[in-house]
Amino acid sequence: MGKDPPSATLEMFPMGHTHKHSDPLSDTALRVKTLESLLVEKGLVDPATLDALVDRYENKVGPRNGAAVIAKAWGDPEYKARLLADASAAIAELGFAGAQGEELIAKENTDDIHNVVVCTLCSCYPWPVLGLPPVWYKSAPYRSRVVREPRKVLEEFGTAVAADVEVRVWDSTAETRYLVIPQRPNGTEGMSEQDLSDLVSRDSMIGVTRALDPADVGAI
Amino acid sequence: MDGVHDMGGMHGMGPIEMEDEKGPKFHADWEKRVFAINNAIGPLKIRNIDESRHARERMKPSDYMASSYYQIWLDGLVRILSEKGVISDAEMSGAIASQPFTGAHQPALAPDAMDMVMDKGATYTRDTGKTPSFKVGDKVQGRNIHPSGHTRLPRYARGKTGEVVTDYGLHAFADANAHGPDDAQHLYSVRFSSQELWGADGTDGDYIYIDLWDDHLEDAS
Numbered sequence: 001m002g003k004d005p006p007s008a009t010l011e012m013f014p015m016g017h018t019h020k021h022s023d024p025l026s027d028t029a030l031r032v033k034t035l036e037s038l039l040v041e042k043g044l045v046d047p048a049t050l051d052a053l054v055d056r057y058e059n060k061v062g063p064r065n066g067a068a069v070i071a072k073a074w075g076d077p078e079y080k081a082r083l084l085a086d087a088s089a090a091i092a093e094l095g096f097a098g099a100q101g102e103e104l105i106a107k108e109n110t111d112d113i114h115n116v117v118v119c120t121l122c123s124c125y126p127w128p129v130l131g132l133p134p135v136w137y138k139s140a141p142y143r144s145r146v147v148r149e150p151r152k153v154l155e156e157f158g159t160a161v162a163a164d165v166e167v168r169v170w171d172s173t174a175e176t177r178y179l180v181i182p183q184r185p186n187g188t189e190g191m192s193e194q195d196l197s198d199l200v201s202r203d204s205m206i207g208v209t210r211a212l213d214p215a216d217v218g219a220i
Numbered sequence: 221m222d223g224v225h226d227m228g229g230m231h232g233m234g235p236i237e238m239e240d241e242k243g244p245k246f247h248a249d250w251e252k253r254v255f256a257i258n259n260a261i262g263p264l265k266i267r268n269i270d271e272s273r274h275a276r277e278r279m280k281p282s283d284y285m286a287s288s289y290y291q292i293w294l295d296g297l298v299r300i301l302s303e304k305g306v307i308s309d310a311e312m313s314g315a316i317a318s319q320p321f322t323g324a325h326q327p328a329l330a331p332d333a334m335d336m337v338m339d340k341g342a343t344y345t346r347d348t349g350k351t352p353s354f355k356v357g358d359k360v361q362g363r364n365i366h367p368s369g370h371t372r373l374p375r376y377a378r379g380k381t382g383e384v385v386t387d388y389g390l391h392a393f394a395d396a397n398a399h400g401p402d403d404a405q406h407l408y409s410v411r412f413s414s415q416e417l418w419g420a421d422g423t424d425g426d427y428i429y430i431d432l433w434d435d436h437l438e439d440a441s
Binding site: 028029033034037044048056062097098099118120121122123134138139141144145147149150151156168169171172173176201 | 234241250253257277301318341342344
């Protein structure tokens with residue numbers, strides 16, 4: 001058996017040409033356009049509603065909502081107690097509620113417990129407080145690994161968890177949606193809620209990192 | 221169904237590709253449209269959320285693993301809308317023009333009603349349903365079931381023993397809701413030790429909490 005003959009396909013269709021006609025993303029984009037056109041034509045979808053939905057989740061509903069909740073909880077023990085007792089109600093006090101956050105549950109990190117959230121079966125995530133999930137949260141590596149080796153996953157995020165701290169992984173298999181209350185960093189006494197909220201990253205509310213150190217965000 | 225979507229505990233998926241929270245929310249314009257269409261479809265009440273999830277997990281496994289998440293959404297959306305008779309392959313391929321959809325549905329979501337509808341969300345709790353079989357503190361085992369339909373009992377919890385730590389009350393049962401009446405029953409937070417799930421590869425003192433319905437569990441006391 002000799003070597004395979006040179007690829008006729010590559011010779012006949014140079015990279016640029018091949019790419020132009022077989023890029024799966026272009027096929028995807030075309031399919032989406034077709035689907036949208038059909039649904040609009042049937043009167044089932046209004047393009048202006050689609051624009052508004054994109055704007056809502058691209059520009060309005062995101063992790064800064066959750067950060068406001070956490071900052072308030074850090075500064076107000078009574079609010080934190082309400083957040084832990086009934087997160088949906090406490091979060092609604094700040095005006096955040098709705099789809100993919102109908103049954104919110106807050107889990108507090110302490111010196112002894114570190115919480116981290118996943119949806120191994122799909123992409124469940126608390127939209128009203130965190131917005132839409134990042135790509136990695138919905139991807140196979142995170143979904144497969146964090147229930148089996150959470151400490152290794154956390155290490156990859158730069159989060160070392162001491163052996164005597166209990167790791168709790170919350171797999172969102174129902175319509176309950178989990179929000180982690182990260183620990184308030186040291187050296188933040190007297191900071192305003194606004195400055196505190198700058199320390200609360202999206203990842204710290206998923207539980208893969210801790211809240212930011214004030215020195216790292218120039219908040220003091 | 222025992223599909224590739226049920227990936228808790230699997231090996232070989234590689235490292236996590238992190239992305240900063242200040243990065244883009246969408247990575248292509250078509251992703252925005254898929255996201256928005258999927259949400260705009262909800263209020264029509266042609267398909268429910270569990271039918272929607274089950275449509276996604278029926279994507280061809282090799283395609284599922286090779287697709288981005290919004291591609292999986294698109295596949296599921298086309299699949300469920302086709303099954304519900306809303307669209308057809310012939311329309312999607314352009315072989316025929318758009319045909320009217322005559323099935324029952326609620327009105328299209330209007331732009332000025334969108335925020336109100338999304339702020340309201342849905343209700344998954346129920347006032348009536350099955351009497352609970354378990355209470356907080358009970359030892360329970362994930363049942364060794366392998367339904368070909370939708371289930372929210374992950375494979376990694378089947379046959380494993382845990383403890384009921386919270387009773388969330390009566391909820392629509394996702395496994396049933398994906399195929400017909402929602403068979404409301406109690407939903408529990410069940411705590412499994414890492415070593416119960418993963419044996420010697422688990423970590424002593426770590427726990428995995430899974431939300432499971434009554435029918436997912438059996439008594440293990």
